Structure formats: structure tokens, C-alpha cells
Amino acid sequence: MSNLHRDRSPYSWSFRIGGxxxxxxxxxxxxxxVIWILLWSTLSWANLVNGVIVxxxxxxxxxxxxxxxxxxxxxxxxxxxxxxxxYDMFSSSVEVTRQIFAQGPYHAAVVAVPLRVRxxxxxxxxxxxxxxVPGGSVIEVRRSTATVFLHxxxxxxxxxxxxxQRSVWRMEELVARAFGTAEDIAHVTRPVPEGNPSP
Numbered sequence: 001m002s003n004l005h006r007d008r009s010p011y012s013w014s015f016r017i018g019g020x021x022x023x024x025x026x027x028x029x030x031x032x033x034v035i036w037i038l039l040w041s042t043l044s045w046a047n048l049v050n051g052v053i054v055x056x057x058x059x060x061x062x063x064x065x066x067x068x069x070x071x072x073x074x075x076x077x078x079x080x081x082x083x084x085x086x087y088d089m090f091s092s093s094v095e096v097t098r099q100i101f102a103q104g105p106y107h108a109a110v111v112a113v114p115l116r117v118r119x120x121x122x123x124x125x126x127x128x129x130x131x132x133v134p135g136g137s138v139i140e141v142r143r144s145t146a147t148v149f150l151h152x153x154x155x156x157x158x159x160x161x162x163x164x165q166r167s168v169w170r171m172e173e174l175v176a177r178a179f180g181t182a183e184d185i186a187h188v189t190r191p192v193p194e195g196n197p198s199p
Contacts, residue, residue, distance in 0.1 A: 022063050029055040071121060077178035084174055085129065088167070092133045099153055109155030110139060113168045114193035117176055117184050118146045125179060126172045133167075165192075 029052065036051030037043055115126060120143065127138045127148055140149040152164045173188040180188075 022060050024056065024059055025064070028064070029059060032058060071179055072181055074178055077174070081129070081174040081178040084170070085132065088133045088171075096153070107156050108151060108153050109161070111150050111152050111155075111161055111164055113148045113150055113165050115146045115148060115168075115172050116187045116190055116193065117172060117180065118187075119180075119184060122172070122176055122180055122184055123148075125175045126168070129171050129175055130168055 032055035033048065033051035036054055037047050040047050115123065117123070117126075123141055123143065123146060127141045130148065130150065131138045137151040138148055139151050141147070142149070148168055150164055150168060152161055154160045169192050176184040176188045
């Protein structure tokens with residue numbers, strides 16, 4: 001058996017047994033362990049250890065190819081993203097409530113916001129994060145152009161549209177710094193895209 005070494009994913013290790021190659025994928029082992037504990041309906045040290053052993057045995061008996069989803073866990077980035085989300089949810093809730101009780105109709109619009117990161121994971125995570133904030137409903141994500149289409153209230157004010165775009169780009173940067181690869185982080189440090197792709 002050859003020495004254990006890291007695979008393409010930072011959370012996977014591979015080694016050879018005889019003529020075959022085996023991969024130990026930590027997220028898969030963790031997920032199989034959770035399923036094992038849920039099947040026994042009891043959280044105990046015995047179930048946890050047995051779950052890990054069963055998960056490792058399954059990974060060795062039924063090997064899967066290592067897949068790098070482009071996910072990196074950066075604790076400081078995750079804390080910053082969580083803090084920004086909480087702040088943005090609160091401030092956006094106050095703004096939406098103010099608009100509800102204010103006089104006059106508001107003219108909404110759909111705004112195209114081109115993103116800098118093109119990976120599927122970053123596009124999805126950014127769209128989900130933006131949708132969790134009141135007043136920032138994502139109605140479409142166009143993968144081919146890495147564009148998010150955002151429903152914006154009070155579109156009569158050009159400042160609101162620019163603010164919505166800046167908010168999406170800020171969220172994109174925070175998501176990349178929390179879960180992205182080094183390449184993703186390099187992309188979000190570039191200037192924001194120019195122009196508005198048509199829906």
C-alpha cells in the first residue's frame with residue numbers, strides 16, 4: 001500500500017491497495033456518520049465511533065472518484081459573512097417596512113448584476129445569500145454570463161439601483177472569502193463589471 005496523500009480536493013486523501021485506488025473523502029465520511037447516528041436515533045460516543053468506522057469501510061469497499069467542488073471553509077470569512085448577513089437582514093427589514101408605510105406607489109424593476117466569479121458553487125451561494133435579505137429577491141441566475149437578475153423596490157431612484165448592485169457585489173466578495181478557492185478570491189478583488197446585460 002502506497003503512502004496516503006492528498007487528492008485534488010483538500011478534504012480528500014487517496015492511496016492504492018493492490019492495483020486499485022481508494023479515496024477517503026471527509027465530507028462523505030461525515031455525512032455517512034450522521035446518517036448512521038440518525039438510524040440509531042441515539043447520539044453517543046459508541047454510535048459516533050461505529051459510524052465513522054462503517055463510513056470508512058463503505059468508502060474503501062465502494063470507492064468513488066474524488067470530486068473537488070471548489071469549496072473551502074475559511075472560519076474568519078464565514079464569521080464576516082454571517083455578521084454581514086445579520087446586519088443586512090436587519091437594515092433591509094427596516095427599509096422595506098418604511099417603504100410599506102410611506103406614501104405613494106413604488107415602481108419596482110428587475111436589475112441585471114454581472115458577477116465576477118463564474119463557478120457554479122459561488123453563483124449559487126451568492127444568489128441564496130442575496131435572496132435571504134428582505135427586498136433582494138433573485139428571480140433568475142444566468143449561468144452562461146454569470147449574471148444575477150434582482151428584483152429591486154423603488155427603482156425610480158437611480159441610487160437604489162446602484163445600491164442594490166453594490167450590495168450583490170459585496171455579498172459575492174464575502175461568499176468567495178468564506179467558501180471560495182484562491183482563484184475565486186482573486187476574481188472578486190477585480191473591478192466590478194461594466195454594463196447591464198439585458199434580461
